[in-house]
Amino acid sequence: MPLLPVDEALERILEGVKPLPAEMVRINEADGRILAEQIKAQRTQPPFNASAMDGFAVRAQDVASLPATLSLIGESVAGRRFDGSLGAGQAVRIFTGAPVPEGADTILIQENARTLPNGQVEAVQAVEKGRHIRRAGLDFNEGDALLDEGRLMGPPAIGLAAAAGHTRLPVTERPLVAILATGDELVLPGEPCGPDQIVASNGFAIGALAKAEGARILDLGIVRDDTAAITTAVKRAHHAGAQVLVTLGGASVGARDLVRQALLDAGLSMGFWKIAMRPGKPLMFGRLGEMRVLGLPGNPVSSLVCAHLFLRPLVARLGRRSFTPDLRSAVLSAPLKENDERRDYIRASVAAGPEGLIATPFPVQDSSMLTTLAAANALIVREPEAPAAEAGARCRVLMLG
Structure with a gap:
């Protein structure tokens, strides 16, 4: 069965997603929030000459x-x-x-x-x-429309709303993203680490990425490879009202990969499983009632790349934020071999050159290596079946920040 293309996977994830409703917050809590309604002036500024x-x-x-x-x-x-x-x-x-x-x-x-x-x-x-x-009203007059619906509130906008007489603002609710890590081999940073264990890092990185898009985080911790324990954690997310559940690892086909089956047993309506990308092939998506479930791979790089591509736009849409991937054109500084049937996302360093951006791929692309992802500021995007490319050829890069 052919793997699902990346773009179609994103369409399925975002299908039917609507922004969350509005809530009123105190003005000093509105920083980084999205206005749910237009804001009008309740007074004139200045009120006198x-x-x-x-x-x-x-x-x-x-x-x-x-x-x-x-x-x-x-x-x-x-x-x-x-x-x-x-x-x-x-x-x-x-x-x-x-x-x-x-x-x-x-x-x-x-x-x-x-x-x-x-x-x-x-x-x-x-x-x-x-x-x-x-003159009175130089800045604004009572009744003037000052801030539009959908505005990301920052310091100047908050100052303007305060000057206009507002003490509370209608903003879009922040999406609640529950994060569940699974695996007997995982321990938290600072905990004793056995000879066959590793430190769990994915949850912290995924949480930071989701918060950058305005999400609240429900950390479900680390759950051992036990179906009943996984099911209990999933129920916690559902009862907490999470709009998104992110599972980390355990969604592949191994005998100890229990997350997929536990979710199916809990009533998951499977949207897709496995997509045509590298890294991140075993991505899973489905719905448990109104809660959307993203099953990310366990490898740190695979997990974060998938989160950049799929979790960020999902959280942004729920929170009424604008989101457009930062895709640019660049020139390769090194050759790349021909690609197979999957879209490749190659960690790279992109810098300005005399005639535009120059993309330098890291020589080792193992999906367990966070050092290269931390050093990368972009991903070179290689389409399925792309032919070999020489140094100097043009390429597309997805900027990471």
């Missing part, structure tokens, strides 16, 4: 001809305006952010003025009408 500089609020016509001497009648500071109106030949000491007094139409900055005895101020430079005044 405000001075943009320290100086004196005056009438432009009073300082049009120099020298000009004005009577100082008070001051306006931020948070406490001048309570009165300014008339001909008068000035009000004013500070940045303070309301401009009634009757004033410009700001004489303090560098262009000299205070005199007997409560007077002299203008040493003329200033045109409206100078250094921030």
